[in-house]
C-alpha cells in the first residue's frame with residue numbers, strides 16, 4: 042500500500058578512528074531509519090479546528106451529494122463554504138517591452154454561485170484575463186486595474202482562496218488516481234487526520250465520478266496510456282476541490298474532449314456552481330447545449346469587451362447589432378465568427394470588431410452591468426480564510442511518498458542502472474583481474490582506481506540530469522498553487538534518488554574490488570565503500586545542481602560534458618596535480634575525481650603495505666608507500682581532508698542547486 046512505506050537511508054562514516062601512524066582507518070556504517078509518515082503524531086498536534094481552517098460560515102451550501110451532507114461533523118464542515126463574488130475593474134494589460142495592449146479596459150463580475158464563461162476568437166485575450174484574475178503567468182506584462190473578492194483586493198492571495206484547473210493537466214503519471222488524490226489531500230488539507238483525509242478523497246471521487254478508475258495509473262499522453270482525457274480533466278478538478286475553494290478558475294476545460302465528455306465535464310462544473318462556488322472558465326467554441334449552461338458569458342475581441350451578460354441575451358444583443366443567429370445554428374459559433382479577424386480581410390474585420398465593441402459599450406446592457414460592477418467595490422461581505430500551507434514535515438513526507446512511488450513504478454531506471462553497473466564491474470574486474478604487484482601492476486591498479494571514480498561519476502550524473510527536469514513543470518505549478526515549498530520538494534526529490542544512486546555504485550565496486558584483487562581486508566573494503574558513496578553522492582549533487590540551475594535538459598547536458606572533462610583532467614591521473622600550471626591548478630580543489638582518487642589510492646597502498654611503510658612487490662623488493670603516492674603528488678596525511686572536501690562539495694552543490702531552483706521557480710509565476 043502506498044501509505045505503508047518508509048524511507049531507509051544509509052548514513053555512513055559515523056565513526057572514524059585513525060591510528061597513531063595513520064595506517065588504520067575505521068568506518069562504522071549505520072543504517073538509519075526515518076519514521077513512517079503514517080504514524081506522524083506531530084502532524085496532528087496543535088491543529089486548528091476545521092471551522093478555523095476553512096473559514097466556514099453560514100449560509101450552508103450543500104455538497105453535490107446530498108446524501109453525504111450529514112456523514113460526520115467534519116464532512117459537514119468541509120461541505121460548507123464561504124460563497125463569494127469576484128469582480129474585476131478596468132483591467133488594462135500590456136506587454137512591457139513592445140507596449141502592445143492585450144486587454145483594454147475590461148470589467149466584469151461573477152457573483153456567488155455563478156458560472157461565467159470567457160469566450161472569443163483565438164488571441165482575443167481570454168487566457169490573459171484568466172491569468173490576470175489569478176495573478177499568475179504574467180511575466181513581461183504590465184497590469185492596471187483591480188481584481189476584488191467581495192470588494193477587497195487580495196493580490197497574490199487569490200491563489201489561497203481559489204482553485205485553478207489549467208488547460209494542460211500535470212500529474213505524476215506513474216501514480217493511480219486514488220494515490221494522486223491522497224497525496225494531494227495530504228498537501229492541501231491542513232489539520233485533517235488520516236481518516237478525515239481519506240473520507241474527503243472518497244467524497245470527491247464520488248462527486249466527480251472517479252471511482253471507476255480509482256486504481257488506474259494516470260499515464261502520460263503519447264508516452265504511457267492511462268486514464269481517459271475526460272477522467273484526467275475531472276481528476277484535475279477533483280484535486281482543486283479537495284480543500285473546497287469558493288472560487289474555481291478553469292482554462293479550456295473541454296479542449297481535447299469529445300462532445301459527450303465535454304458535456305459531462307461542464308455538467309460537473311454546473312453542479313459545482315449550484316453548490317455555491319463561483320466558477321470562471323475560458324472556453325473555445327462550446328456546443329449550443331454547453332453554451333446554454335453558463336449563467337453569464339463574456340465575449341472578448343482583440344482585448345476589448347464585446348459582450349457581458351446572459352447567454353440568451355447575447356443572441357438578442359448581437360441581433361440588434363446586425364448579427365442574426367440562423368435557426369439551428371450554434372449562437373456561440375455565430376458570435377465568435379462575428380468577432381474573428383478574417384484572413385485577407387483584416388482591415389474590414391478590425392472595423393467590424395471595433396463597431397461591435399463600441400455598440401456594446403454604449404448599450405443599456407453595458408451601462409447596467411457596469412453599475413453592478415461598480416457597486417461591488419469596497420470590502421463588504423465575509424472573506425474566505427486563505428488556505429493554509431501544510432507543515433514542512435507533512436510536505437516532505439507527502440513528496441517523498443510520491444517520489445518514492447514514482448521511482449518504484451519506474452523499475453526500468455533501476456534495472457538499467459544496476460545491470461549497467463554489474464556489466465561495468467565485471468568488465469573492469471576482468472580487465473585488471475587479480476593484478477600482481479609489480480611496477481607495471483602498481484600503475485595499472487592506480488588506473489583501475491581512477492576508472493572506478495569516473496564510472497561512479499558519469500552514469501550517476503547523467504542519470505540524474507535525465508530524471509530531474511521532468512518534474513519541473515509540476516513543481517512550478519504546485520509551488521504557485523501554494524502546496525509546498527521548494528525546499529521540501531528539493532529535499533524529497535534528492536532523498537528519493539539516494540538509495541538507487543548508492544546501491545548501483547556499491548554493486549559495481551563490490552564486483553570489481555574482489556575481482557581486481559584490491560587491498561584484501563574487510564576493513565579496507567569498507568573504507569572503499571565509504572569513499573565510493575562520497576564520490577557518487579558528489580556526482581549526484583553536482584547533477585542535481587546542474588539540472589536545477591540550467592534552463593533545460595540540453596543546456597544541462599552540454600554544460601556537464603566539458604565541466605566533467607576539466608574535473609577529470611585535474612583528478613590526478615592524467616596530469617600530476619603538483620605540477621599543474623597555477624591558472625589551472627585551482628580546478629583540482631573542486632574536483633571530486635582528485636579527492637576520490639587520492640583517498641582510494643591511500644586506502645589501497647596502505648592496505649597492502651608492510652606496517653604502512655612499503656609495498657612488497659612480486660620480485661620481493663619493497664617500494665615505499667609514500668613513493669607510490671608521491672608519483673601523483675598524493676600524501677597519506679591528506680586522507681581525512683579528501684573525505685571532508687568531498688563532503689563539503691556535496692553540501693555546496695546541493696546549496697547552489699537549491700538556490701538556483703528557488704530563483705527559477707519563483708520567477709516562473
Ligand SMILES: Nc1ncnc2c1ncn2[C@@H]1O[C@H](COP(=O)(O)OP(=O)(O)OP(=O)(O)O)[C@@H](O)[C@H]1O
Nearest residue numbers: 136143162163164165166167168169170180181182
Ligand atoms: N506574455 C505575453 N507576451 C506577449 N504577448 C502576449 C503575452 N501573453 C499574451 N500575449 C498576446 O496577447 C494576445 C492574447 O493572448 P491570449 O493567450 O490571452 O488569447 P486567448 O484568447 O486565450 O487565445 P487562445 O484561445 O488562442 O488561447 C495574443 O496575441 C498573444 O500573443
